[in-house]
Every structure is written in structure tokens, then in C-alpha cells.
Amino acid sequence: MYRYDEFDREFVAARVAQFRDQVARRVSGELSEDNFKPLRLHNGVYLQLHAYMLRVAVPYGTLNSSQMRMLAHIARKYDRDYGHFTTRQNIQFNWPKLADIPDILEDLASVEMHAIQTSGNCIRNVTADHFAGASADEVADPRPYAEILRQWSTIHPEFLFLPRKFKIAVIGSPSDRAAMQFHDIGLEVRKNDQGELGLRVFVGGGLGRTPMIGKLIRDWLPEEDMLSYCEAILRVYNLYGRRDNKYKARIKILVHETGLEELKEDVEVEFERIRDGVLKLPDEDVAAITEYFAPPQFDQIPERSDSIEHAKLDNRSFARWVGQNVSEHSQSGYGIVTVALKGTGEAPGDATSAQMDVLADLGERYSHDELRVSHEQNVILPHVRLSDLKAVYDALLEAGMASPNAGLITDIIACPGLDYCALATARSIPVAQELSQRFADLDRQNDIGELKLKISGCINACGHHHVGHIGILGVDRRGEELYQVTLGGSGDEQAAVGEIIGRGFAADEITNAVETIVDTYLSRRLSDDETFLDAYRRLGPQPFKDALYPAKEAA
Amino acid sequence: MSTLFVDGAVHEDRWVSVDGEQPVPEGEDVIVSLAVFEAQSHALVTRNAGRLGVYLEAGDQIEAIADHLDHIVLVALDFPSFADGRAFSKARLLRDRYQFEGQIRATGDIRIDQVSHMRRSGFDAFQVSHQPTIDSLIEDKDSGLDLFYQPAVGDSAERIAGKNWARRAL
Numbered sequence: 050m051y052r053y054d055e056f057d058r059e060f061v062a063a064r065v066a067q068f069r070d071q072v073a074r075r076v077s078g079e080l081s082e083d084n085f086k087p088l089r090l091h092n093g094v095y096l097q098l099h100a101y102m103l104r105v106a107v108p109y110g111t112l113n114s115s116q117m118r119m120l121a122h123i124a125r126k127y128d129r130d131y132g133h134f135t136t137r138q139n140i141q142f143n144w145p146k147l148a149d150i151p152d153i154l155e156d157l158a159s160v161e162m163h164a165i166q167t168s169g170n171c172i173r174n175v176t177a178d179h180f181a182g183a184s185a186d187e188v189a190d191p192r193p194y195a196e197i198l199r200q201w202s203t204i205h206p207e208f209l210f211l212p213r214k215f216k217i218a219v220i221g222s223p224s225d226r227a228a229m230q231f232h233d234i235g236l237e238v239r240k241n242d243q244g245e246l247g248l249r250v251f252v253g254g255g256l257g258r259t260p261m262i263g264k265l266i267r268d269w270l271p272e273e274d275m276l277s278y279c280e281a282i283l284r285v286y287n288l289y290g291r292r293d294n295k296y297k298a299r300i301k302i303l304v305h306e307t308g309l310e311e312l313k314e315d316v317e318v319e320f321e322r323i324r325d326g327v328l329k330l331p332d333e334d335v336a337a338i339t340e341y342f343a344p345p346q347f348d349q350i351p352e353r354s355d356s357i358e359h360a361k362l363d364n365r366s367f368a369r370w371v372g373q374n375v376s377e378h379s380q381s382g383y384g385i386v387t388v389a390l391k392g393t394g395e396a397p398g399d400a401t402s403a404q405m406d407v408l409a410d411l412g413e414r415y416s417h418d419e420l421r422v423s424h425e426q427n428v429i430l431p432h433v434r435l436s437d438l439k440a441v442y443d444a445l446l447e448a449g450m451a452s453p454n455a456g457l458i459t460d461i462i463a464c465p466g467l468d469y470c471a472l473a474t475a476r477s478i479p480v481a482q483e484l485s486q487r488f489a490d491l492d493r494q495n496d497i498g499e500l501k502l503k504i505s506g507c508i509n510a511c512g513h514h515h516v517g518h519i520g521i522l523g524v525d526r527r528g529e530e531l532y533q534v535t536l537g538g539s540g541d542e543q544a545a546v547g548e549i550i551g552r553g554f555a556a557d558e559i560t561n562a563v564e565t566i567v568d569t570y571l572s573r574r575l576s577d578d579e580t581f582l583d584a585y586r587r588l589g590p591q592p593f594k595d596a597l598y599p600a601k602e603a604a
Numbered sequence: 605m606s607t608l609f610v611d612g613a614v615h616e617d618r619w620v621s622v623d624g625e626q627p628v629p630e631g632e633d634v635i636v637s638l639a640v641f642e643a644q645s646h647a648l649v650t651r652n653a654g655r656l657g658v659y660l661e662a663g664d665q666i667e668a669i670a671d672h673l674d675h676i677v678l679v680a681l682d683f684p685s686f687a688d689g690r691a692f693s694k695a696r697l698l699r700d701r702y703q704f705e706g707q708i709r710a711t712g713d714i715r716i717d718q719v720s721h722m723r724r725s726g727f728d729a730f731q732v733s734h735q736p737t738i739d740s741l742i743e744d745k746d747s748g749l750d751l752f753y754q755p756a757v758g759d760s761a762e763r764i765a766g767k768n769w770a771r772r773a774l
């Protein structure tokens with residue numbers, strides 16, 4: 050994985066020193082909150098309902114065990130012994146003291162991490178497929194591109210005060226595990242017929258109040274032009290994006306209102322002007338960054354591990370976990386392990402310091418010192434020998450992280466909601482907890498099969514409810530929490546925005562409503578192989594409406 | 605009261621701002637609003653004495669003056685709020701796309717922590733009202749770093765080996 054060079058180290062150290070000075074000026078009263086706000090935002094510091102919150106970037110989701118250990122240390126020393134992994138490959142600490150934040154940033158810098166641009170109207174932490182460099186279907190590792198983008202976007206002087214935040218995601222496989230098409234810019238690394246690498250570029254995707262699927266703006270962009278093209282898009286957006294209404298300020302609205310063709314023309318004109326300039330990527334620099342992400346030294350081992358096959362026969366829970374949480378690796382004899390941070394009744398994405406330490410140890414010992422965080426709020430061990438799976442499982446079980454529910458209905462995404470977030474209109478964590486309890490039965494979960502359930506505590510959609518197969522949005526109706534349900538959303542390569550199914554449900558009805566939806570699916574599916582999403586696409590909303598609102602049907 | 609900084613030093617502002625109905629004073633250096641410029645562009649670019657500057661509000665586009673840049677020696681770009689970053693890209697376009705070599709002056713809500721970003725986007729003059737920012741600029745503290753992950757306008761900074769996009773201030 051990427052290691053800081055002298056330049057990166059100096060840069061981050063200088064940033065920390067700069068912020069330390071700013072915090073001191075704030076604490077002494079020299080800086081008002083008003084003047085301090087833009088500065089703290091560019092350093093990932095939010096003011097939440099009860100306290101300051103620090104959001105730390107895990108660039109493109111990749112980290113090593115010493116970094117994970119540092120996150121555990123920070124949670125233990127400066128917070129309440131836990132952290133929250135978000136849907137943007139970040140981790141949030143909910144209770145740090147402002148005066149401690151410079152020290153936290155310095156601790157982070159010591160392991161090559163930072164919180165730069167995890168908030169504010171700027172280019173945010175660049176995200177990527179969490180299976181990058183490991184999955185069997187990969188064309189090329191997206192992370193070198195994400196790293197170059199991370200660098201270029203870091204304190205880009207022109208793009209720190211954009212109309213709104215700006216998110217970029219990169220994938221390198223035909224299957225989209227990063228919801229790439231729901232980002233302001235989505236990039237897919239591809240190979241052309243000559244075997245050259247380039248990118249397919251999508252623009253104007255996003256969730257929030259007005260969910261939109263990204264539009265294809267360029268089918269083939271040579272890799273050397275990546276920065277010029279992104280700079281051209283950002284420049285056009287910065288100049289023309291709306292600033293009169295923050296709900297219409299994302300680039301998706303500009304694309305929608307201007308029309309893709311006209312916007313594309315502006316972008317292409319600017320791109321043609323700058324493409325042969327200073328931002329052109331030299332092959333050797335791309336190669337040097339790519340080298341950091343070279344695959345680890347894999348052993349030549351058989352595709353099947355007999356000991357594991359035996360262990361599976363002996364231990365049904367283990368077999369279930371392997372079946373659900375281990376994905377196919379590009380290297381024979383290895384697997385990708387998803388550690389679901391979704392134990393029954395737990396807050397999705399939360400991990401204690403002790404759990405983070407366990408994950409760090411497992412990454413170090415069994416996964417070539419690599420870990421990932423996913424936008425689905427799970428932690429990934431990307432390179433595990435199949436013969437080590439039992440040891441990994443046992444350790445996870447002991448640490449309470451062996452939920453065999455990756456991709457199942459209880460692998461819920463939920464934003465922090467009203468329990469923490471100042472913008473929330475409803476709680477989301479308690480809803481997730483109740484649902485996870487209701488569907489706790491593993492046989493039932495397995496019978497239901499792949500089902501993505503996503504919950505947001507307000508219209509900002511941090512819980513990605515629009516792309517949930519079942520999405521839940523908490524709203525406020527005259528002081529009461531009400532939960533609106535959308536069906537049929539999908540964040541993968543067959544991107545779709547879920548449709549609102551009807552009137553919302555009260556907090557004490559929503560779990561039953563989800564159960565009704567699931568039961569309707571089970572009774573209507575063609576076979577066990579027809580997933581919820583496939584069945585919904587075939588059936589449409591009507592049967593679900595009929596089941597949810599029977600009285601209305603009678604009327 | 606605002607203080608004008610040009611190339612890092614305090615400057616007396618001899619330019620006269622012209623907006624609305626008032627006539628353009630003969631022989632003076634003037635900064636006219638875009639509306640004035642558009643109404644009288646021919647007269648303005650053919651004046652015999654007095655230099656010409658144009659003031660663009662955040663919503664005005666550079667294209668509106670692009671054809672006349674040969675006759676314009678100063679462009680003032682407004683920041684109605686520090687959070688409105690449009691002028692960064694406009695300065696960039698002026699320098700890069702139109703090779704504008706005159707003064708680019710930032711006006712409006714300018715905070716010290718943005719000055720270094722403005723410089724790297726092409727600004728070389730700052731009309732500042734925010735007192736702490738004025739104080740810092742007088743002390744020559746712009747709070748910026750010397751390391752950059754991207755090339756900038758008229759860059760004389762050193763390139764970083766292996767990172768063609770990064771720069772270190774000389």
C-alpha cells in the first residue's frame with residue numbers, strides 16, 4: 050500500500066502545526082466560532098449535537114495494522130473507547146475535546162493518516178472498491194488512481210470553496226462495490242483493445258434530497274489525462290454550479306439543469322486546453338505510485354483447503370460464516386474476509402478499541418498487514434489464506450465480530466441519526482437495532498438471501514437509503530418520527546434509485562412494515578434463487594403496496 | 605475602511621470605482637462595474653488617458669470581458685462571502701486561458717487563511733476589510749504552507765520527484 054514520502058510527511062506535519070495554531074487561537078478567543086468554522090471543517094472537525102466530532106479519512110478504504118491500532122488508541126485515549134466507521138470510508142470519533150484534536154492529528158500523522166477535507170465544501174476523501182487489489186473480477190487496481198487524486202485534491206487552492214461538497218469514487222472491476230455511479234465523479238478503470246489503461250468517467254451522481262445516477266460523460270479517458278479531466282470538471286462546476294440554494298448546489302443539479310451535452314462541451318473545451326499541460330501524468334510517476342500497491346507475495350497454495358472443509362463439516366456456524374463472509378480472491382487458495390460490524394442489536398459501523406486492536410492483529414498476522422473499511426460499514430481482511438480462515442473466525446468470534454451476515458438483511462447500513470447528528474430529523478440507530486433483532490434468526494436470514502437494508506436519519510441520505518433494496522428514511526412529521534420506505538434501489542453496476550412505496554410508518558410500526566415486505570417477497574419469489582431485488586424488478590411495487598396498505602386497497 | 609495590498613505590500617489605492625449612473629471621470633484610472641463596461645465598452649477601451657479596470661461580481665463571468673482584455677489592466681474579482689469560491693477559478697482562467705498579465709485584485713470577504721490560495725490561483729492584489737487579516741498581512745503572515753500537491757499559476761516552485769503534480773515553494 051501507499052507509504053508517505055518525505056514530501057507527504059512534511060505536508061501533513063505542517064498542516065497539523067497550522068491547525069494547532071488555529072485551535073489555540075480559537076481556545077484563547079482570538080478566533081470567533083464563525084471565523085474558526087471554515088478552518089476546522091477543512092480539518093474534519095464538526096460541531097455535533099453534544100460535542101465536537103472528528104472525522105478521519107481512510108483514503109480509498111485501505112489501512113495497515115499500525116494504522117488500525119492507532120485508531121484504537123485514539124478511541125481509548127481521547128474518546129469513549131469506540132469509533133464509528135461511516136459510509137464514506139472514514140471513521141468518526143464522537144467525543145473528542147477540541148483542545149485534544151491537534152494531538153490526535155499528530156498521532157494520526159505518525160502513522161500517515163489525516164483528517165484533511167473530510168468535511169467542508171471541497172473534494173472529500175476519495176473512495177474506492179474495498180475489494181481492490183484482491184477481487185477475482187478486477188481489471189486493474191483502482192487505488193493508484195485514487196491516491197493520485199487524493200494528492201491532487203489535497204488543499205487544491207482553487208477548489209476549497211466549491212458550491213457544495215464533492216465526492217469522487219474509483220472502481221477497477223465491472224462489478225461496482227463502491228456505488229461509483231452515486232458520486233459527483235465516478236471513475237471506472239478499464240483496459241482498451243490495445244491493453245492500455247484508461248477510465249470511464251461518470252458525472253453528477255449523488256444521493257441526498259435529489260438522488261441521481263451519474264451520467265456517462267466520457268467512455269474512454271487515457272490514464273495520463275485523469276487529473277486534467279477532473280480539473281476541467283471541477284473548474285466548470287466551481288464557476289457554474291448553483292450557490293443560491295444549498296439543496297441545489299451539487300454538480301448533479303448542474304448536470305440536470307444544464308443538460309449533459311452542454312456541460313460536456315464546456316468540460317471538453319477546458320480539458321482540451323489543459324490536457325497537454327502540467328497536469329499530464331508521466332508514465333513513470335503513475336508506475337511509481339502503482340508500485341506501492343503491488344500485490345503482496347502470495348504463496349502458491351491449492352485452491353481448496355481440506356482442513357477448512359473438515360472444519361465446515363464440524364461446525365455449522367463456521368460454515369455459515371465462510372459461506373456468507375468470505376469472497377472469491379484473485380489468488381487461488383486465498384479468500385477475502387468481510388468482518389461485519391453488525392452484531393445483533395449493535396449500532397452499525399461501531400467498533401470498540403479492543404475490537405480494532407483485534408482487527409489490527411488479524412490483519413497483521415493473516416492478511417499481509419492490510420485491512421479495508423467498506424462503505425457498507427464493515428472491515429475487510431483482503432488477503433487471507435483459506436487454511437487460516439478457522440483461526441480468523443475463532444478470534445473474531447471471541448471479539449464479538451463473527452456475525453455471519455455479510456450482504457444479508459441484518460448487514461444494515463445506518464447513519465448516526467438523531468443520536469449524534471445535528472442535522473437529523475429522526476433516529477436511525479435504534480431502528481437498525483430493532484430490525485437486526487427482529488431478523489436475528491440466521492436460518493431465516495439465509496432463506497431471505499441477499500438484501501441490502503439502508504437507513505438514513507434525514508434527507509441528506511448518509512445512510513444511502515435511496516440505494517437500499519429496502520431503504521428507510523426518517524423524517525419529522527409534526528414532532529413525530531416517521532419512517533418512509535423506498536424499494537428497489539441499488540448501488541451496484543445496475544444502479545437504481547428506490548421508489549417511495551407509500552405513506553411512512555411510525556417508529557413502532559417500521560419493523561413490522563419491513564417484515565411485511567420481506568414476507569411478501571418470500572411468498573412471491575419464483576425460487577430461492579430469485580433475490581429480493583430481482584423479484585422486485587419483476588413484480589413492481591404493487592404487491593408490496595397491497596400488503597403494506599390493505600385498508601386502502603379495500604376502499 | 606479597507607486596506608489594499610499589492611505584491612505583499614500596503615498600497616495607496618488611486619483607482620476610482622465607477623458604478624451606476626455616474627460618468628466615467630476623464631483621465632483617471634477607473635475600475636468600472638460590468639454593467640458600466642458593457643454599456644460603454646467602446647468609449648472605455650478607446651479613452652486616451654487613464655487606465656481601465658473592470659470589477660466582476662461573483663455571478664459575472666470572465667467571458668463577458670474576454671474580448672477586451674488587451675485594453676484592461678486590472679480585473680477586480682469579488683468574494684461576497686469567503687465561502688463563495690467562484691473567483692478562484694476566474695482568476696485561474698484569466699491567467700491561464702487568457703494570459704492576462706495585469707493586476708487581479710480580490711475584494712470583499714477575504715480571510716487570512718485564504719490569501720495563500722488566492723495567490724496560487726492568480727491574485728496579486730487584495731483589498732481587505734477584515735481587521736485580523738489586515739494585521740496578519742502587514743506582519744507578512746499569510747498562514748499558507750510551502751508545499752503544494754498541485755501546480756499553480758505562473759509557478760516558479762520546485763517540482764517534486766516522482767510527483768509531477770506537486771510543488772515546493774522556492
Ligand code: SF4
Nearest residue numbers: 464470473506507511
Ligand atoms: S443522513 Fe442526516 S441524520 Fe444521517 S448522518 Fe447524514 S445528515 Fe446526519
